Amino acid sequence: MIIGKRLSGRYEILRVIGSGGMSNVYLARDVILERDVAVKLMRVSMANEEQLVRRFRREAQATTQLMHPNIVDIFDVDEDHDNHFIVMEYIAGMDLKAYINHAAPLPLSIVVRMMLQILSAISHAHGQHIIHRDIKPQNVLIDAEGNAKITDFGIAMALFETSMTQTNTTLGSVHYLSPEQARGGVATPKSDVYSLGIMLYEMITGILPFDGESPVAIAIQQLQSPMPLLSDKVPDIPMSLQNIVMKATAKESINRYSTVEEMKEDIATALMPSRINEAPYDIHSADYSETKTIPIQTATIKDKIADIEGLETNKVDEPIIDQKKEKKSNKKVNKKRRWLIIIIAFIAIAGIVGSYFYYTSQKTYAVADVTNISQQAAIARLQKDGFRIGKTTEQNSDKVEKGYIIKTDPEAGEKLKKGDTIDLFISSGKKEFAIDDYRGKNIDDVKEELEKAGFKKVTTTPINSDEIETNEITSQSIQKGLKIVPSETTIELEFSSGPAAITLKDLSGYNKSSVKDYATDNGFQLTTTDEFSDKVAEGQVISQTPEAGTAMNKGQALAVVISKGVEKPEKTIDRKLTIKYTGDEDVAGDPTKEDEGDEGNDSSSSEKEKTSQNIKIYLKDKTHKISDVYQSFSITEDHDVTLSFVLDAKTEGAYIIERDGEKIEQDTVVYE
Structure with a gap:
């Protein structure tokens, strides 16, 4: 059982999506590239037949040379335990046969669009020296956008490898087989042209042109029966399409299109109004295009000659003369008459021809609309109308396919004389x-x-x-x-987007030191402020910005508010101090001066004096600076002072006392 098996350890087989004479096709999953692919697997019963294996491998080798948007891509060719398989692009759609059965009759615009894609793909294959040999609707897949993709080059082979089709083996479907293939002859690119013509007939009518009870009966019809006319099935079919089918399916290959590219150019203009009622294709005509001749008015020339000859009928009676002299005279007259007739005839012909060319040189013709057709087809059409091709200029276009005409100069519809020059503007495709x-x-x-x-x-x-x-x-x-x-x-x-984002923690309960560590570890720019709080204990986090749970990157700012505890009111604190006096207590008079100059003074007592000391007090609180003198005075004895400090929880008090410039005491006062 192949379903569920993994080929080469990579392609997991999911289900069958098609089968052919020598292989089955499965939908598979490429587990490495994670995409759906189509796997074409040779049937096990044929795997041991060397000739079939060679053909299977040749198919892969031939198809891998083809790179075209309308050819199914080949991704891989491999073998797994005698299972020979090809891995292809998976097209999620139906084949053209199913599409015809479902939607017939197809609109002609869709028929032409699909045929142009198919012809482009086959032309590419022929350019690589590969003949498909099995063109039929079953080998054309239609994707979701309605585009055609050709598959199954299974019986294709390089031209240089091909000499004769085996007479005992019919390759390809007999309904689409060319007469030369049916009789066992050489398959050429024109064999593909025949198959394309049969397929075009089926796309337009919805039925096959030849059918029978057996492949042999159908093959005989391909060889002997005339191709049915499209107009018998579709009365209003444009003659251009009928002509294309008839030329593509001619029994003798010499009468078909010489190349697929030629057929593509013909079908590109098939729906143009000027071609709808064109003359039917004559298989015996050397030139498919309409042939025009210049009419020569011989009747007029004969009339001129008759007028000259009519002079002989108007003879008058003449005297009888010598017979010899008469004959001699008649010869001279006849000779002159012949020359006169020739000269008059020449003048008449020259006049007629000159008149014709003068008339045609003055006549004007409308420039055909050749936009959106290939360059080759446009040139052929304009030259057929008698115009010369001038400059060709390539331009980018988002609307016109590469190699097709964007516009002409002069534009379509303008009147020109035969021989006038027309410039072409050709699409180089969409701007890259x-x-x-x-x-x-x-x-x-x-x-x-x-x-x-x-x-x-x-x-x-x-x-x-x-x-x-x-x-x-x-x-x-x-x-x-x-x-x-x-x-x-x-x-x-x-x-x-920078470093990976970090989810910010809830920092409630962190102290300032812990917050700093957290910010440093995660690369945040931290700023802290202090505030009083009657709810959060002193030293712990009150709030944070951004809030907890925010996605943060390294280098971003983090702001945290730290509690200073409960705010305390302002109050006055008094400090009572005693400043000691340290000077001399008694100062006696000089004894040497006792009674000197005081004779006659009856008093002998001495006077006691004290030396004063200078005191300066410096105070710091909410209203005073320690650098300013708070009080200054002198003492001669111990002195009591009361210092009043105005403080709050934020402010610390202090004082300094100096005596005669020497610091004798200092202290601090704190809020209690």
């Missing part, structure tokens, strides 16, 4: 944009630049990084140097 290396650049600047360039979508993804500067681009989904169409492209950019 060269991707730069955006790593290291600012994400906002690059996003703006890409949006201005017209990108379909610019997605940005932040990535945490401790090393890369914030907003600096770290990676991009499209590498430098690739040229893409912005309007069809989504680009993804990753950029640094």
